Amino acid sequence: MAERGAGDRGGFGRGFGRGFGRGRGDRGRGDRGRGGRRGGRRDEEEKWVPVTKLGRLVKEGKITSLEQIYLHSLPVKEHQIIDTLLGGRLKDEVMKIMPVQKQTRAGQRTRFKAFVVVGDTDGHVGLGVKCAKEVATAIRGAIILAKLSVIPVRRGYWGNKIGKPHTVPCKVTGKCGSVTVRMVPAPRGAGIVAARVPKKVLQFAGIEDVFTSSRGSTKTLGNFVKATFECLMKTYGFLTPDFWMETRFSKSPFQEYTDLLAKPTKAILIENTES
Amino acid sequence: MGSNMNDMKSLQETNLDEEGDQEFELEDVDDGDEEEEVEEYVTLGLVEKPKNPKFLLRHLFPSKAGGVPAWLDPVDLPQEKSRICGFCGEPLQFLLQIYAPISEESSTFHRILYVFMCPSMSCLLRDQHEQWKRREDNPCRSVKVFRCQLPRCNPFYSSEPPKHDGIDKPLTVGAALCSWCGTWKGEKVCSSCRRARYCSEKHQALHWKSGHRNQCRQIVNYSETSSSSPDSSSNRLPAVGKVACSTLWPEYEIIIEDECAFDTEAFEDNNCATSLVPKNMKTDDSYQFMLDKLEADEKKKTWASFQERIAKCPKQVLRYCRDPKAKPLWPLSIGCPSVANIPKCNYCNGPICYEFQIMPQLLFYFGVRNDPDSLDWGTIAVYTCSASCGSSISYKEEFAWVQLYPTAPMT
Numbered sequence: 001m002a003e004r005g006a007g008d009r010g011g012f013g014r015g016f017g018r019g020f021g022r023g024r025g026d027r028g029r030g031d032r033g034r035g036g037r038r039g040g041r042r043d044e045e046e047k048w049v050p051v052t053k054l055g056r057l058v059k060e061g062k063i064t065s066l067e068q069i070y071l072h073s074l075p076v077k078e079h080q081i082i083d084t085l086l087g088g089r090l091k092d093e094v095m096k097i098m099p100v101q102k103q104t105r106a107g108q109r110t111r112f113k114a115f116v117v118v119g120d121t122d123g124h125v126g127l128g129v130k131c132a133k134e135v136a137t138a139i140r141g142a143i144i145l146a147k148l149s150v151i152p153v154r155r156g157y158w159g160n161k162i163g164k165p166h167t168v169p170c171k172v173t174g175k176c177g178s179v180t181v182r183m184v185p186a187p188r189g190a191g192i193v194a195a196r197v198p199k200k201v202l203q204f205a206g207i208e209d210v211f212t213s214s215r216g217s218t219k220t221l222g223n224f225v226k227a228t229f230e231c232l233m234k235t236y237g238f239l240t241p242d243f244w245m246e247t248r249f250s251k252s253p254f255q256e257y258t259d260l261l262a263k264p265t266k267a268i269l270i271e272n273t274e275s
Numbered sequence: 276m277g278s279n280m281n282d283m284k285s286l287q288e289t290n291l292d293e294e295g296d297q298e299f300e301l302e303d304v305d306d307g308d309e310e311e312e313v314e315e316y317v318t319l320g321l322v323e324k325p326k327n328p329k330f331l332l333r334h335l336f337p338s339k340a341g342g343v344p345a346w347l348d349p350v351d352l353p354q355e356k357s358r359i360c361g362f363c364g365e366p367l368q369f370l371l372q373i374y375a376p377i378s379e380e381s382s383t384f385h386r387i388l389y390v391f392m393c394p395s396m397s398c399l400l401r402d403q404h405e406q407w408k409r410r411e412d413n414p415c416r417s418v419k420v421f422r423c424q425l426p427r428c429n430p431f432y433s434s435e436p437p438k439h440d441g442i443d444k445p446l447t448v449g450a451a452l453c454s455w456c457g458t459w460k461g462e463k464v465c466s467s468c469r470r471a472r473y474c475s476e477k478h479q480a481l482h483w484k485s486g487h488r489n490q491c492r493q494i495v496n497y498s499e500t501s502s503s504s505p506d507s508s509s510n511r512l513p514a515v516g517k518v519a520c521s522t523l524w525p526e527y528e529i530i531i532e533d534e535c536a537f538d539t540e541a542f543e544d545n546n547c548a549t550s551l552v553p554k555n556m557k558t559d560d561s562y563q564f565m566l567d568k569l570e571a572d573e574k575k576k577t578w579a580s581f582q583e584r585i586a587k588c589p590k591q592v593l594r595y596c597r598d599p600k601a602k603p604l605w606p607l608s609i610g611c612p613s614v615a616n617i618p619k620c621n622y623c624n625g626p627i628c629y630e631f632q633i634m635p636q637l638l639f640y641f642g643v644r645n646d647p648d649s650l651d652w653g654t655i656a657v658y659t660c661s662a663s664c665g666s667s668i669s670y671k672e673e674f675a676w677v678q679l680y681p682t683a684p685m686t
Binding site: 012013014015016047048049050051052053056057059060062077078141145253254 | 318320336373374375376384385386531578579582585589590595606631634635636638639640643645647651680682
């Protein structure tokens, strides 16, 4: 083994810790001469080592679709989970970058707030906001936050159930601040009848035709967009007749096996205490 | 937009064109990442499959995870009470050990910290409550940390560094270890063959069921026929065979890296990105409300900064920093210890300080199953005596703090 300059340790390994004094700026290499990045952009997914149990389940392949996660309302803490499950279908777009300033003794300190919407145009959207000193950092952070906030969007029909669902299943409304946004099912070919910014969100969601109506101070675009997002969240919250069948609860990946679930009953009417 | 600008002062945004006399409210939204905290010099541990299991024997002073521990002091191993889980009574399983000498003192020329834990998640859940108790209440724990240190001249190892040429040897034979777990001292002996040793009745029963029943008879017969007793000098090298227990965690070597070696070359070309910024730089109050609602709250911020920090090196399983000002990197904002929760050293009554923490990536490398009842943790922070005191006991117990992910969904 090479004589590592370990002072009076001779040839003994450095081990953990400073060993020989403060190495603050010292890019010490490991004992095996490893270290430093292998330059260039790494393949993020390959290098992902999951930190949460859900992450490990996804990496193993036990969970194959986002819907399984939504079914049990499991919190998603790692954006690579969404990457693995939705893969290349997820597109992102920076809606706006806004400089914000803070007054300091030495002048103004400017940071950039990035607002990003992600979605596969097939029923999943997410919104993310991040503030950082550099634009690129803010955008990257916002994309990650957007991926963590992906929600499912329910689509339905205006009239005859021919072809794929193309519009919202029913009239829904969302409110944020003073802005209320109301979405009304539209026939095929109507297109998205909405203002510029919510139109973008709806396009990412995969809704092809919809009529919208808004009220309140829609000039506050922040509230406007958030109201649209809330509205989309409610599409799966609305109880339509197809949901009248009693739910057969299934075991969540995190739930302890209970005796109640073991009994082969037609329908289980108890509250399912999820983890 | 003019009148709106005045309203906006409370929204902590200001137009670049405005002149300075007015009072501006300080932006207190997320100032955490603005103050350039002096980042401590953190050393990371990464796991790797060893090229040869022989490199992980005790006379080479390894840092390793999983498998069996390489005891520094091979004779005076931890006693009965310290090596069992406080809840289920099973002997603890070896998690990892790190070689962390302190060069300033001569008594700590060799210093290894061992971490053991009970593989049962239900014990870990109960342990979470026990760690809050004060030392006087004698809390039982399922996670235990031992520290062992030796000066350069000691009866067990040569004062010269090992040459790593395959013929290094320790100076003395170690104590016999349990045939089942290979971890703890094998004080009890199998009554029939008198060869197999065990640390506890539970392990003896397990070994008997899983094959010793057949082998025991054969060993008895063989030893009667063979005349010579095994030569003790040839046994000085510890055996590298597999132990009988199959549920031990897979063995890895821990490689040491500095965190600063992973700092990204983040000076990406900002030009293309800044073109997205509107030229007039007029602030827009329209986004303020949205930003307030969509930006992260305290819990998420802690998690976000945790993720950012480990993103520099996603494969890390251990973070080491023995600086007195160092603080562990907590993934969650709840369940962190305050100064009052950290007890004093058991032996010298001096203060103890944070030394290293174990990350959840280790579970991934161990291949722990992901059932509802399998092992999972957020982080395990280990606190050790600041003075690294010596005493007559070889393996001194230190303090471990476990932070688990909450089982209820976080809103």
